[in-house]
Amino acid sequence: MIFRLKYLRLFCCLAVVVAAGCDTVEPSFRLNMVEAVSNDTGDAYQQEIQNVLGGMFGSPDAPYVLPETGLDQARLQVAAGPAWSDQAGTNHGLYRRHCVHCHGINGDGRGPTARFLNPYPRDYRPGIYKFKSTYNASKPTDEDLHRVLINGVPGTGMPSFSLLPGSEVESLVEYVKYLSIRGQMETALIRYVYDDLDEEEALDEKGNPILDPNGEPVMLRVPLDPENEPDQREAILEILGEIVDGWNAANEGIIVPAEDQIPSDSRTPEEIAASVVRGRELFYGVKANCVKCHGPTGLGDGQQDDQDYWNKVNKVFLESLTQKTSPAVEAVKQEVAATLYPVRNAIPRDLRLGIYRGGRRRIDIFWKIYAGIAGTPMPGLGPASAGATGTLTEAEMWDIVEYVLSLPYEPPSQPQKALPENLNPISSAG
Amino acid sequence: MSPGCRQSELGPIAEAQAAANVRASLSEGAEAGTGSSAAGSTGTGWATLKGRFVFDGTPPQMQPYNVNKDLATCTINGKAPLQQTLLVDSATGGLANVAIYIRKASRVHVSLESPPSRESLFDQKECIFLSHVYPLTLGQTMQIKNSDNVGHNTNIEGKNSFNQTIPAGELIDFTPQKEEAVPVSVRCSIHPWMLAYFLPRKNGYYAISKPDGSFEIANVPAGEELEMQVWHESAVGPGHALVLDTPDAKKLKWSKKGRFKIKLGEDEVKDMEITVPAAALGG
Numbered sequence: 001m002i003f004r005l006k007y008l009r010l011f012c013c014l015a016v017v018v019a020a021g022c023d024t025v026e027p028s029f030r031l032n033m034v035e036a037v038s039n040d041t042g043d044a045y046q047q048e049i050q051n052v053l054g055g056m057f058g059s060p061d062a063p064y065v066l067p068e069t070g071l072d073q074a075r076l077q078v079a080a081g082p083a084w085s086d087q088a089g090t091n092h093g094l095y096r097r098h099c100v101h102c103h104g105i106n107g108d109g110r111g112p113t114a115r116f117l118n119p120y121p122r123d124y125r126p127g128i129y130k131f132k133s134t135y136n137a138s139k140p141t142d143e144d145l146h147r148v149l150i151n152g153v154p155g156t157g158m159p160s161f162s163l164l165p166g167s168e169v170e171s172l173v174e175y176v177k178y179l180s181i182r183g184q185m186e187t188a189l190i191r192y193v194y195d196d197l198d199e200e201e202a203l204d205e206k207g208n209p210i211l212d213p214n215g216e217p218v219m220l221r222v223p224l225d226p227e228n229e230p231d232q233r234e235a236i237l238e239i240l241g242e243i244v245d246g247w248n249a250a251n252e253g254i255i256v257p258a259e260d261q262i263p264s265d266s267r268t269p270e271e272i273a274a275s276v277v278r279g280r281e282l283f284y285g286v287k288a289n290c291v292k293c294h295g296p297t298g299l300g301d302g303q304q305d306d307q308d309y310w311n312k313v314n315k316v317f318l319e320s321l322t323q324k325t326s327p328a329v330e331a332v333k334q335e336v337a338a339t340l341y342p343v344r345n346a347i348p349r350d351l352r353l354g355i356y357r358g359g360r361r362r363i364d365i366f367w368k369i370y371a372g373i374a375g376t377p378m379p380g381l382g383p384a385s386a387g388a389t390g391t392l393t394e395a396e397m398w399d400i401v402e403y404v405l406s407l408p409y410e411p412p413s414q415p416q417k418a419l420p421e422n423l424n425p426i427s428s429a430g
Numbered sequence: 431m432s433p434g435c436r437q438s439e440l441g442p443i444a445e446a447q448a449a450a451n452v453r454a455s456l457s458e459g460a461e462a463g464t465g466s467s468a469a470g471s472t473g474t475g476w477a478t479l480k481g482r483f484v485f486d487g488t489p490p491q492m493q494p495y496n497v498n499k500d501l502a503t504c505t506i507n508g509k510a511p512l513q514q515t516l517l518v519d520s521a522t523g524g525l526a527n528v529a530i531y532i533r534k535a536s537r538v539h540v541s542l543e544s545p546p547s548r549e550s551l552f553d554q555k556e557c558i559f560l561s562h563v564y565p566l567t568l569g570q571t572m573q574i575k576n577s578d579n580v581g582h583n584t585n586i587e588g589k590n591s592f593n594q595t596i597p598a599g600e601l602i603d604f605t606p607q608k609e610e611a612v613p614v615s616v617r618c619s620i621h622p623w624m625l626a627y628f629l630p631r632k633n634g635y636y637a638i639s640k641p642d643g644s645f646e647i648a649n650v651p652a653g654e655e656l657e658m659q660v661w662h663e664s665a666v667g668p669g670h671a672l673v674l675d676t677p678d679a680k681k682l683k684w685s686k687k688g689r690f691k692i693k694l695g696e697d698e699v700k701d702m703e704i705t706v707p708a709a710a711l712g713g
Contacts, residue, residue, distance in 0.1 A: 031441035040668035047442045054444025055452030066456060137591040194668065195611050198685070227455040237456065286598040289581030292499065292620040303499055306622040323666045323712040336440060372593045377619030379583035379593045389603045391595045
C-alpha cells in the first residue's frame with residue numbers, strides 16, 4: 001500500500017510538472033523562417049546560423065552582446081529573463097512583464113495577443129521604426145524610442161509606459177535595440193550564407209576533384225564555422241559593424257528644422273489662417289500629392305492598395321507559393337506560410353480624427369511630412385538626407401502641418417468639397 | 431514542449447556549446463583573418479562577354495496592370511498598360527530584362543572605374559517606370575523624373591532605402607551609396623501597380639538584356655575565372671536567381687543560385703546563346 005502511495009505521489013508530481021508546461025520551458029530565440037526559406041537556407045545552415053547568433057547575442061534568459069555593439073549588458077540583463085522582483089523591490093524581466101505578449105520573445109511582433117491587434121505589433125527584427133525624428137533611411141534615436149514608450153502609440157494597442165521608473169524605460173529601450181540588432185544580424189547572416197558560402201568540389205589527396213559514379217564532381221557544403229574560419233569571422237564582425245554603425249549614426253540623421261522657418265508662437269489668427277489656406281493648396285496639389293492617399297476629404301480613403309514593409313514581406317512570400325518549385329521546397333514554404341498572419345493593406349491615416357500615432361506636436365507632424373514614415377508607403381517631401389534635394393521648402397511643409405492640424409476642427413456639417421484634380425496637364429513635349 | 435503552449439515554432443534553436451565556442455572566437459576579434467576572400471587577380475588583359483537569352487516555350491500573355499487611380503494619365507486610350515514581368519520578343523524569342531553581372535571583380539578596366547556619366551535618368555510616364563530593370567554604377571546620381579501630369583512617389587527598398595514624392599513634371603536627384611547583391615524593388619505607393627527593379631553595383635560589369643534578349647559586357651578581366659550572377663524577376667530560384675539545368679548550362683556548371691563561372695582569353699569576344707526554358711520562369 002505504502003509502495004503504491006509512493007508511486008501515486010510520484011505520478012501527481014509528474015502531472016503537476018507536465019501541466020505547468022509552458023512556464024517551465026526556457027524560451028529560445030527562433031529563426032526568421034520567411035528569410036531562411038526565401039534564401040534557401042538548408043537545415044544544417046539554419047543550425048549553424050542559430051549557433052552563431054547564440055554566440056553573438058545569447059538567449060532570451062541570458063542576453064549577451066559583443067562590446068562592438070555598444071549596448072549596455074547590465075541594462076539588457078534587467079530587461080531580459082523571467083519576470084520577478086527581488087527583496088529590494090527591483091523588477092527584473094521587464095520585457096517579459098510588459099512587452100512580450102504582443103512583441104514576442106524574438107521581438108518579431110508575434111506574441112500571443114498579436115494576432116488580435118490591428119495594427120499588428122511592431123516586428124523589431126528589420127530595425128525599421130516609424131515614429132522618429134530622423135531621415136527616412138536613418139535609425140531612430142534612443143530619445144525617439146523613449147518617446148514611444150512614454151507616450152505609447154495613440155490609436156493602436158501600444159500603451160504608455162510613463163508610470164515605469166526612468167531606469168526601467170531605459171532598460172527596455174536598450175532591449176528593443178538589442179532585439180533589432182540581433183534581428184538585423186540574423187537576416188544579414190542568412191544572406192551572407194546564401195551569397196558567400198557555396199558548395200565546393202571535393203578534392204582527393206592530390207588535389208583532383210573526386211567524381212561520383214556518374215562522372216560528376218562530388219560537392220561539399222562549406223559550413224558556417226567562424227570558430228575555425230578566420231575569413232568568416234572577419235566577415236561576420238564586418239557585417240555587425242555595419243549594422244551597429246547605422247544605429248550609432250542615428251543622432252547625425254536628426255532633422256533639425258531651420259530656425260527662421262519655424263512658425264512663431266505669436267502669430268495672429270489671420271496669419272495662422274493664411275498658413276492653413278496655403279497648406280490646403282499643397283495638400284490637394286500635384287506637388288505634395290497628399291490627397292492621393294489621404295483622400296479628398298482627408299478621411300484616409302484614397303489609395304489603399306499598398307502595404308507597409310512588414311506586410312509586404314509576407315505578401316511577397318505568399319505570392320512566391322504560386323510559383324512552381326520542387327515538392328520539397330513547396331512543403332517547407334507551405335509550413336512557413338501557415339504561421340503568417342493575414343496580410344493587411346496600409347490604410348492612410350484618417351486626418352480628421354485628431355489622433356496622431358507618432359505624436360501630436362507640430363514637430364512630430366513636421367518630421368512625418370519631411371521624412372515620410374519609414375517602412376510605410378508614406379513618402380517624404382523633404383530632402384532624403386542632409387544636402388539632398390527636397391520636394392518642398394520647409395515653409396511649405398510647415399503650412400501642410402498647419403492644415404493637417406486644422407482638419408479635425410472643420411465642422412462636419414460643412415464638409416470640404418474636393419478640388420478638381422489635374423486641370424492643367426503639363427506639356428508632354430520633351 | 432507541450433502542444434498549445436506556443437504557436438507553431440519552426441526551425442532549430444542554438445546549441446549551447448557551439449554558441450559558446452563562436453562567442454569565444456568572435457570575442458578574440460578578427461586579427462587572424464587573411465583579408466578579403468575575393469579572388470586575387472591572376473590574369474592580364476581584357477575580354478568581352480556577350481550573348482543572348484532565348485526563351486524556350488510559349489510566352490505567357492501579360493495581364494494588364496490593375497490601374498485604379500488617375501485613369502486619364504495612367505491608361506492609354508482607356509486601356510491599362512500590360513505588365514512587364516516576362517517579356518519575350520515575338521520575332522526572335524529573345525528574353526528581355528535579364529540582369530547578368532560579375533559578382534566580384536578582381537580588377538576593373540580603367541574605362542569602368544568611374545561611372546560612364548555622373549547622372550543617370552530614371553523616368554516614369556503613363557504610370558510606368560520606363561526602365562523596368564534599372565542598373566546603376568555607384569557614384570552616379572539617379573535623376574528620378576516624373577514625366578506625368580500627376581504626382582508620383584518613388585519608394586526604393588533595400589540598403590539604399592528611399593521614399594520621396596516626385597512632383598508632376600519635376601526631377602529629384604538621389605545618389606545611392608550601397609551595392610545590392612540582387613535587384614531590389616522600386617514602387618510608387620500612390621499607384622501601387624507601378625513596379626521596377628534597381629541594381630546598384632560598385633563597377634560597370636553588368637548588363638540588362640535588351641528586348642531581343644541580347645547583352646554585352648565589355649572589358650571584363652581576361653585570364654581568370656569570372657563568377658557571373660544571372661537574375662530575372664520571374665525566375666523561381668532563391669531571390670529570383672535564374673537557375674538553368676539545360677545541357678549547355680550544365681557545361682557552365684550553372685549553380686542553384688543562378689551563377690556560373692567562365693574564363694576568357696585576352697581580347698576574346700565570347701558570344702553565348704543561353705536558352706531559358708519556360709520552367710525556369712515558373713511556366
